[in-house]
Amino acid sequence: MSSTTKEKLLNSALDIFAESGFKSTTVQQIASRAGANISAINYHFGNKANFYAEAVVHHIKQSILNNQDGDEESSSPESRLRNLIKQRITIISKDKPPMFIEKILMQEMANPGPVMDKMVEHFIRPEFNKLTEIMEELLPDDCTESEIRRHSFSVIGQCNFYLHAQPILSRICPNFEINQNETEQLVDHITSVCLAAVAAEHEKHRKI
Amino acid sequence: MSSTTKEKLLNSALDIFAESGFKSTTVQQIASRAGANISAINYHFGNKANFYAEAVVHHIKQSILNNQDGDEESSSPESRLRNLIKQRITIISKDKPPMFIEKILMQEMANPGPVMDKMVEHFIRPEFNKLTEIMEELLPDDCTESEIRRHSFSVIGQCNFYLHAQPILSRICPNFEINQNETEQLVDHITSVCLAAVAAEHEKHRKI
DNA sequence: ATATATTTCAAACAATTATTTGAATCTGTA
DNA sequence: TACAGATTCAAATAATTGTTTGAAATATAT
Numbered sequence: 001m002s003s004t005t006k007e008k009l010l011n012s013a014l015d016i017f018a019e020s021g022f023k024s025t026t027v028q029q030i031a032s033r034a035g036a037n038i039s040a041i042n043y044h045f046g047n048k049a050n051f052y053a054e055a056v057v058h059h060i061k062q063s064i065l066n067n068q069d070g071d072e073e074s075s076s077p078e079s080r081l082r083n084l085i086k087q088r089i090t091i092i093s094k095d096k097p098p099m100f101i102e103k104i105l106m107q108e109m110a111n112p113g114p115v116m117d118k119m120v121e122h123f124i125r126p127e128f129n130k131l132t133e134i135m136e137e138l139l140p141d142d143c144t145e146s147e148i149r150r151h152s153f154s155v156i157g158q159c160n161f162y163l164h165a166q167p168i169l170s171r172i173c174p175n176f177e178i179n180q181n182e183t184e185q186l187v188d189h190i191t192s193v194c195l196a197a198v199a200a201e202h203e204k205h206r207k208i
Numbered sequence: 209m210s211s212t213t214k215e216k217l218l219n220s221a222l223d224i225f226a227e228s229g230f231k232s233t234t235v236q237q238i239a240s241r242a243g244a245n246i247s248a249i250n251y252h253f254g255n256k257a258n259f260y261a262e263a264v265v266h267h268i269k270q271s272i273l274n275n276q277d278g279d280e281e282s283s284s285p286e287s288r289l290r291n292l293i294k295q296r297i298t299i300i301s302k303d304k305p306p307m308f309i310e311k312i313l314m315q316e317m318a319n320p321g322p323v324m325d326k327m328v329e330h331f332i333r334p335e336f337n338k339l340t341e342i343m344e345e346l347l348p349d350d351c352t353e354s355e356i357r358r359h360s361f362s363v364i365g366q367c368n369f370y371l372h373a374q375p376i377l378s379r380i381c382p383n384f385e386i387n388q389n390e391t392e393q394l395v396d397h398i399t400s401v402c403l404a405a406v407a408a409e410h411e412k413h414r415k416i
Numbered sequence: 417a418t419a420t421a422t423t424t425c426a427a428a429c430a431a432t433t434a435t436t437t438g439a440a441t442c443t444g445t446a
Numbered sequence: 447t448a449c450a451g452a453t454t455c456a457a458a459t460a461a462t463t464g465t466t467t468g469a470a471a472t473a474t475a476t
Contacts, residue, residue, distance in 0.1 A: 110314035161365030167320040193405040200404035
């Protein structure tokens with residue numbers, strides 16, 4: 001429990017930024033929650049914007065370390081796809097309400113800044129590349145780059161909806177709750193939708 | 209060109225709010241662009257928050273009026289699905305870069321406020337209901353509510369990805385441009401993915 | 417133990433910004 | 447024309463907030 005002020009600031013920062021956004025969050029709030037003086041932020045990080053950026057990458061790196069479970073490179077592309085979808089959807093029930101990084105991502109999508117680039121490089125692009133590899137294996141060999149890309153986007157789009165559209169979901173389907181059971185059903189659903197699409201693509205290319 | 213100050217304010221508001229978000233937007237900016245005095249906003253709308261809300265619903269209602277093209281209630285559920293997807297995707301190329309309302313929606317998703325409720329009631333729920341009806345027709349009769357819902361979400365998720373993840377897309381696939389041609393291909397793709405999933409669902413229910 | 421560097425803190429600073437105010441101007445009406 | 451209400455405007459207000467400052471406290475190294 002001997003964390004430095006700098007660490008305490010970094011830890012207090014993310015959930016407040018995630019909850020209220022960069023602009024609405026005051027350095028006072030963060031400093032208070034960290035039990036630190038206001039000027040500690042400028043002392044350790046220079047200014048608010050840089051502090052925000054450092055806090056985000058700090059937590060991204062940390063969450064990457066935590067989620068480095070075996071990737072089972074060997075298994076079939078089908079089960080690797082399922083696994084990727086599961087990892088993404090599971091964030092909802094595992095992270096419970098928080099999902100700080102996803103909320104930050106939302107804000108950066110609505111209002112892109114320098115932090116968006118860091119998020120893309122640190123965890124979006126790697127995951128997208130992994131997904132693309134899987135789809136390349138699954139789809140017919142004569143699929144174009146564009147076709148593969150569209151199938152990848154279909155996977156991401158379906159997953160992200162549940163991660164990012166919670167405020168819509170809770171209003172449109174108040175009884176819809178993503179518990180452990182629903183999570184499994186979602187993973188099954190999205191996986192079979194994507195695999196059905198893959199099968200249809202094979203069918204189409206066979207006819208030609 | 210004889211628009212009242214109130215109208216000029218409403219028209220100048222949305223794109224600035226969409227671009228910078230509620231908090232970052234200053235009433236000064238909007239008043240300047242409208243060629244109005246700052247106090248006009250408080251005079252006509254009471255305060256900034258209410259002005260923001262009124263501006264959003266004003267433009268939602270207006271855009272609903274503009275997009276009230278024939279809905280062809282009679283045609284097949286397949287073509288109605290395709291049509292719904294097309295309408296949604298076409299926003300990108302039709303609205304060109306702006307897409308003010310979608311940007312506002314993004315911000316409300318990242319940081320929900322009273323405006324989110326109005327957006328849900330005014331155009332999200334109606335569209336969702338329409339989609340649900342279509343999916344009910346397409347899917348096997350013994351599909352559960354939950355299954356139908358998941359299929360609907362798959363449609364929305366895929367569409368919304370292109371509407372909302374532009375900042376990610378432009379970074380991850382700099383050469384990916386959604387022009388007229390790509391729009392058509394996207395509509396085709398999403399439609400066939402969803403119909404393939406529907407077909408698979410029929411297949412599954414037949415076996416049981 | 418002393419000197420040096422680092423870190424913390426309360427207070428001040430400077431800039432921004434939503435909102436109010438009260439006079440001036442315009443608009444329609446009798 | 448003259449009057450009443452609505453609207454516009456420049457200026458003032460009040461509150462917030464990121465940043466700076468310089469002294470005090472703490473840690474580090476000699």
